[in-house]
Amino acid sequence: MAEDRTLTVTEAMTRAKGALEGIRVSVVGEVSEFADKPGYKAAYFTVCDSGTSMSCLMWRDIYESSGVSLRCGMLIELSGHFSAYLPKGRMQFIVRSLRLAGEGTLRLQVAQLARRLEAEGLMAPERKRTPPRIPSRIGVVTSPRGKAVHDVLRTLRRRFPLAEVVVAGVAVEGVGAPDEIKRAIELCAAQGPDVILLVRGGGSYEDLMPFNSEVVARAVVACPVPVVSGIGHEPDTTLADMVADVRASTPTAAAEASAPSVAELRETLRRERRLLGRALINRLDGVHHRIERIQQRPLFKEAHALLGQREQLLDSLGIRLRQSLPRRLGVDATAVEVIRGRMVRIGRTLVERHSRRVDLAGCSLRGLSPLAILERGYAVATTTSGQIIRDPESIREGDEFTVRVARGRIEGVAKSTTREEP
Amino acid sequence: MSAEETDLGALPFDKALSELETIVSALEGGQLELEESMAKYERGVALLGALQSRLSEAQQKVTMLIGELEVEPTEAESE
Numbered sequence: 001m002a003e004d005r006t007l008t009v010t011e012a013m014t015r016a017k018g019a020l021e022g023i024r025v026s027v028v029g030e031v032s033e034f035a036d037k038p039g040y041k042a043a044y045f046t047v048c049d050s051g052t053s054m055s056c057l058m059w060r061d062i063y064e065s066s067g068v069s070l071r072c073g074m075l076i077e078l079s080g081h082f083s084a085y086l087p088k089g090r091m092q093f094i095v096r097s098l099r100l101a102g103e104g105t106l107r108l109q110v111a112q113l114a115r116r117l118e119a120e121g122l123m124a125p126e127r128k129r130t131p132p133r134i135p136s137r138i139g140v141v142t143s144p145r146g147k148a149v150h151d152v153l154r155t156l157r158r159r160f161p162l163a164e165v166v167v168a169g170v171a172v173e174g175v176g177a178p179d180e181i182k183r184a185i186e187l188c189a190a191q192g193p194d195v196i197l198l199v200r201g202g203g204s205y206e207d208l209m210p211f212n213s214e215v216v217a218r219a220v221v222a223c224p225v226p227v228v229s230g231i232g233h234e235p236d237t238t239l240a241d242m243v244a245d246v247r248a249s250t251p252t253a254a255a256e257a258s259a260p261s262v263a264e265l266r267e268t269l270r271r272e273r274r275l276l277g278r279a280l281i282n283r284l285d286g287v288h289h290r291i292e293r294i295q296q297r298p299l300f301k302e303a304h305a306l307l308g309q310r311e312q313l314l315d316s317l318g319i320r321l322r323q324s325l326p327r328r329l330g331v332d333a334t335a336v337e338v339i340r341g342r343m344v345r346i347g348r349t350l351v352e353r354h355s356r357r358v359d360l361a362g363c364s365l366r367g368l369s370p371l372a373i374l375e376r377g378y379a380v381a382t383t384t385s386g387q388i389i390r391d392p393e394s395i396r397e398g399d400e401f402t403v404r405v406a407r408g409r410i411e412g413v414a415k416s417t418t419r420e421e422p
Numbered sequence: 423m424s425a426e427e428t429d430l431g432a433l434p435f436d437k438a439l440s441e442l443e444t445i446v447s448a449l450e451g452g453q454l455e456l457e458e459s460m461a462k463y464e465r466g467v468a469l470l471g472a473l474q475s476r477l478s479e480a481q482q483k484v485t486m487l488i489g490e491l492e493v494e495p496t497e498a499e500s501e
Contacts, residue, residue, distance in 0.1 A: 134436035144489035153484060161480040162435050169489020187487055262477050265439075269477075272442050273470050279449030280463045287456055 013086050020082035020091060027093070028101050029054075031074045036063075045070055047078065056080075058095040066098045068108065077101040106205065110212045114239055117214075122221050128245045129226040134260055135194035137164045139225070141184045144169025148201040148230075148251040155255035163259055166191045172200045177210035182219035189224050195258045196223060198240060199230040199251035211238035220244055230254025374406035392417035430472040442469040 007015070029047030036043045043063040046053050056078065058066075070076070080096040100108050117123060138156060142149045149167065156165055168184035171177050181198075188196050198220065200211065210216060211231045217239040220227045229244035230251040241247045248254035374380070381389040381403050389395055395414050403410040430438065445466040449459060 132436060134439060136434050136436065144486070145492045147494065149491065150494040153482075157482045161482040162476060163482070165482060165484045166487050167484060167489070167491065168487045169491060184488065191487065262480075265477060266474070268439070269442075269470060269473055272439075272446055272466075275446045276442075276449065276463065276466045276470070279446055280459060283449060283452055283454070283456070283459045286452060 009089070010086065013084055013089055017084035017086065020084055022081075024079075024081045026077065026079040027054075028075065028077050031070050031072050031076060034070050034072055036070070043070065047076065055090065055092045056095050057092050058098065062096065063098070067111075068098055068100060070098075075101040106209065106212075110239065113212070113214055113217075114242060117217055117239065117243065122217070122243045127221075131195040131226040131228060131246060131258055134265075135160075135163050135258065137166065137191065137193040138258055139188035139191060139193035139196035140165060140167045140199070141170065141181060141188055141196060142167070142199045142251070143172045143201075146201050148199050151201075151250075151252045152197060152199055152230075152255045155252050156259055159256065159261040160259035160265075161262070163194075166193060172210060173203075173207055174210075178213035178215040181210060181216050185216075185219045185223055185227075193225055196225055196227050197230065197251075197254045197258055198227055198244065199254050200232065201251065202233040202236070205236075208232050208236060208238050211240040213239070216240050217243050228254045228258045230257075374404065377406075380404040392419050430468060433472075435473065435476060438469050438473055442466055442473070445469070 027047065029049055031045055032048045032053060033046040034043075035045065040060070042060055043058045045056050045058075047056060048054075068076070076098055077100070078093070078095045078098050080094045082091060083094050084091050100106075114123075121127060140149065140152055142152065144167070149169070153165065153167075156163065166188060168188045170180040170184040172181065185196060185198065198211075200208070208231060211229075220229070220240050220243050226245040228246040228248055229238075229241045230248040230253055231238050231241055232250075234249040237247075246254075246257050248257045381401050383389060383395060384400055384402070387394065389401060395401060395417060397414055397416055399414050401412055401414060403412060433441070445462045448454060449462055449466070454462060
């Protein structure tokens with residue numbers, strides 16, 4: 001429907017805009033320019049292929065709900081329709097939906113899984129464990145082929161040959177890789193290492209996919225010992241890296257992070273030796289100073305001055321003691337001597353007096369003896385029963401009696417008795 | 423058995439180093455009896471010697487649990 005009437009520019013562009021909006025397509029292209037400023041109502045970007053490029057507009061709400069963060073170089077799949085921006089007379093593509101194409105799809109899946117694992121708290125810093133400073137045994141889970149395992153072994157040999165290394169060599173690519181890696185982590189952990197290194201060398205995003213699997217991520221989380229990851233090269237970040245206790249950028253960096261270096265340890269030992277020596281010297285100095293302080297005290301410095309008073313007191317006591325002793329003894333000795341003299345005298349008198357008394361007693365005894373009386377001519381008459389006859393009535397006529405005289409006895413018979421009053 | 427009685431040869435490296443550090447701290451604290459300080463110092467010196475000689479003599483032991491270690495590829499062969 002050709003029109004004769006000449007159109008204004010606006011009329012022409014409006015007509016073109018209407019025509020463009022009828023073209024609804026899906027397009028695959030690489031993001032070459034991207035502008036997403038907070039103030040903008042829409043995200044503006046350009047997609048291209050080797051032949052040409054097209055400007056795209058995506059309303060903010062639609063862009064944000066797509067869950068994709070656009071970056072230059074991304075391969076994306078978009079659907080929408082063309083349109084024109086009249087003020088500038090420019091053609092643009094209005095994007096209705098957007099998703100990552102190819103690797104982009106994988107990344108999206110991984111990102112979704114990452115969000116899920118993060119929501120479970122598996123990436124939380126407080127869940128992460130710190131490997132021991134000095135391990136005795138180091139587990140390594142990696143491919144037995146390629147550079148990575150040798151990078152790790154060489155680094156460990158150089159840094160810390162004291163640790164024993166146990167290696168579980170597994171396939172790290174392919175369909176079965178996640179399950180193999182999980183089994184290798186478990187097998188390694190069963191050896192009781194202090195730390196496990198989960199490493200692989202660099203590769204494409206697809207190559208690293210086993211380390212983005214949920215199986216491996218959960219195996220890392222479940223591992224009873226701390227896991228240090230070193231997967232690919234900076235800036236590759238896999239899910240295994242995100243949940244690992246320590247994330248290193250490369251296999252070599254993982255090995256470095258898991259073991260101290262002998263050189264550092266030597267330095268540590270040198271420091272400890274210095275500290276040890278100094279500590280003892282300080283201790284000895286401390287004791288020495290204490291002894292010196294004690295020595296400085298007047299007690300030890302001027303012992304005589306301090307003790308002088310007591311010494312003098314002691315001396316004078318000694319003198320008094322020496323002086324007092326003989327005097328006292330003299331007094332006692334004199335007393336004893338006096339007593340002794342008295343005793344001797346008393347003893348002598350006692351003996352004399354007693355011997356005299358004994359002599360007197362002897363004389364008396366002799367005078368008292370009836371024999372002595374008989375000697376003087378007296379006689380004693382006794383009855384037959386031995387009774388001394390003092391009274392003539394104690395004997396009758398015809399009774400026998402005995403007369404005791406000085407030199408014997410006489411038996412007789414009473415002829416008569418006569419009592420005489422004295 | 424206390425750590426002090428343990429044979430130095432049987433003591434893991436990290437345990438020996440920790441013990442050494444503990445001894446140094448204890449000595450620095452200055453709370454020990456002099457006799458104990460001397461004994462600790464001697465123990466520290468013994469630990470130091472054992473650790474240093476272990477560092478010099480260490481040969482790494484590598485065990486393959488599964489898989490066979492391949493010879494390291496040259497730069498050209500590597501990925």
